[in-house]
Amino acid sequence: MIPSGLLFAIAAQVPSGPAPAAPPPAPPAPPYWQQRLRYEITATLDETRGTLGGAQRVVYFNNSPDTLYTFALHLYLNAFRPGSRWADADSAEGRRRFNDLRDPDYGYNRIGDVRIMGQAVAAAYPFAPDSTIARFLLPRPAAPGDSFAVELEWEARPSTLPRRQGRRGRHYDFAQWYPRVVAYDRYGWQEHPLYPAGEFYGDFGDFSVTLDLPEDQVVGATGVPVCGDPGWDRANRNPARRVELGREVYGPVTCDAGAPAAGRKRILWLARDVHHFALSMNPDYRYEGGRFGDVLVHVLYRPGDERSWGGGTAVRNTEEALSWLDGLFGPFPWPQITNVHRIEGGGTEFPMMVHNGSPGLGLILHEVGHNYLMGILANNEWKEGWLDEGFTSFQTSWYDEAHGRDGGYRALEWNMLRSDLDGWSEPASRAGEHFRDFSTYNSMIYDRGELFFHQLRAIVGDSAMRAILRTYYQRWKLKHVDEAAFREVAEEVSGRDLRALFGQWLHGTHLYDYAVGRVEVGRTDGRSGGQPEGSEYLTRVEVVRRAPGVFPVSVAVRSRGGDSARARLDGTAEREWVTLATRERPFEVELDPEIRSHDWNVLNNRKRRGLLGFRRAPRTMVYLDQFFSRPIRRDGFSVGMVPTIWYNDEGGVTLGARLRSDYLGRFEQNTGWLTLDTRRLAETDRPGIGMFLRVQNPVRFLRPRVSQSFEAFSVEGRRGLAAAAERDLTRHRTFGARRAVGIEARWLVTTNTRFLDPASWDAGGTVEASAWSRLAGRWGAWSVAGRISLGGGIEYRNRGEGLSTRDRYDAQAYFRGHGELRARRGLGASSGLSVRIFAGGLFSPDAALKQRQFFAAGADPYEQFGNPLLRSRGAVLARDGVHYLMPGGGGVRGLNPAVSAARMVAVGGELDRSVFTRNQGTWLRGIRVAAFTDWAIGDGDLPADARGAAIIGDAGVGLRLAHRIGDTFFTTRLDFPLYVSRPDLAVNAPERAIGARWVLSFTNER
């Protein structure tokens, strides 16, 4: 691959083209307004009850053009108790958490004695039984310009199971705690229950918070401790740096909070122009301070954090984040930022404060970034999560890129592409709880949101992107923002119409695909008129858009000698031509060489000149296939080549070569295999050439969550064709049952019986069609997987002369159905119980071909056919004395693998216990010992006594050895079926029921 920097360096010309005209001006928006609040809160911490409670007075300024008749409060801690919408949403997705908490572990937020405009009012809970919203009727309507006071008493208790808040011992993360006034904007009151998917939204205001706490508590908060002692001096771990409280930033304050009780203290915090007020306290907190310009940095960390958070690391990372964001957006408007080590992992953002689980720069950049993107540019987080999560993820990634590291664009883009191709993606613009599930919400809000900003930057360029960010900040800081506000700035600053980008990336999940169409090369007349000096070749390239997605697309033309030219099209046309001039004769045309347009199919992006003109030539990486791993690429084919060798009695040593291709780990997973039998080559004049071709998931058959395969083969005495399709019906990617249905048609005929083990194969052919359904999931303690298949066909054999024809066969129709159910549950920490049930029935007028019967010990011959070490007589795993068994069929592993029946029911059970595990290395990553017993009943080779069919079974012990090679996990299963009820049918030792027997299997279990 050519490094992209080099491409730009050698480009002979980079016509940028005029930017598309900005869209016509929209009708003037109504003037922006926002409500204003003034909170006065006094609160006392009761550590014996784990509660913070007190009184609150809010003065509400109605700056809206509307008359208000109601008023509402968010009581967020009520989400963290049984019966809330949050708790139920968690349970529905398999995360049972808050529904299982009992008193005193769950969180709550209770209010009482509510007085509005001086009159007592009663709360209604419009989303009951969820009580995260309390609504009140105003005693009198509040006209535009009115203000009124709300007074109430409240008590808050965080949950002991932390989620964005929590308590543990004497550590309290009061992320949500006071009754928070619901935001009112041009869409009305934004009353919204708290769900796992979706965060917060609030109106700006000023806070005056008086805390009454045990004297030894060390506290961090939104705001500035203007009176009283937050405990930082005593906790300070950097003696070289005096603690700066910054008490003076809001001007002179009179401290008259009154005297605290013995052993207690009172702290007055002030904060202006914030929409949320968070707290955290812990008597064991360590303090370190710093500053960026006028902004004070306070870090509170826990005992044991001295090496990770301490020594200035967290302070430096916070300062670094402030510095980067200052450069990107503009100056931080608040006097301080406090970064604390919270109880929970991860991180959550609040104005002037971040609660973090670790001190890494990436997390700090993300969360401090939210102070700009959520705190200062205050979007509605549950409605437009991409605007804060996607944006801050983007600026974090840009920081990495700007500092010479991988910003993660490629991995992110590829992941999103997989999600788009298989229909998992949903528009990023959805309200939080409208996403399919929490994991989809996360991936769309964070990753798709981040990609949107990368795509915007790719369209407008770095300097315009920086100008957009600065203008957006300048215009909208300390206000409510939304998509329209951001788009208006982006279009105005870039001078571009960005409707397609915003529409497609935020409101759709479009696929993008540009392809090189026709390519025509002409010569210039030698003069330079209109063309760059000295150019001689004019290459006309047709660019075809094959998917709805529209994105600017680069076109590159290159010569063999290193000459090149580039152009960029806006990508809107379904077909358009572009002409590029080069000095040297063009050899190659490529679209979007850096893959910035989210083009899903790059296999049609490149053409090269050959004898017959320009032909499609996708980028291709050839590697030596090591069987157990398969390198996959975003930019083209990967093709693995490997020589193969195996043995069977008829063909002797069989030499071969296999090719496997892949695109994206999803498409064109094709296999080609050619083999040569050396014995037949030596002994006959007809060389034994074998051929196997398989095409899987061709790009032209793209369907979300559907895979297709087509096979043609002529190998080791068998010939056939097959086609199959499977559709994944799984509803959620991260939880719930996996379901799929499929269909298959297969023709398989024997052509040379000398390759075949007559115990398992008759001469003859089948044409068969079947449909199947499979299901896997967890039910209680059991992991269950099942599969059922129904089908039928026609078999034919005994070719000979008919009455009126030269060729005729004995033919008959048959029906074939079978089902399998496997279940496993843990027994204690290291033991497990597995159960398997199998039932199969083959119905035909006369006895069917042996190879379509059900085999009591393991897989049937068609299932074994794909394995060259097993399919023919005398093959490595099919030799006498090698008791290899491919799992499947009846699963009575102590039986001779040729024992078969037309109708059979079998049950097996196994108890196992782990005696050794290690999660690294290749060989022997784990050892389990097992005891098993298997039983079957049926017709055919299975025994019958005078009363009919008789049951047959085995019992024994086994060893399971787990390995991993490359990306492949597999287990060697060694079974010792010491007891077989009918020893004459046993795999070996046919003399006695109890005998020394062994059977080897490989499975793909972990």
Ligand SMILES: [Zn+2]
């Ligand atoms: Zn975030």
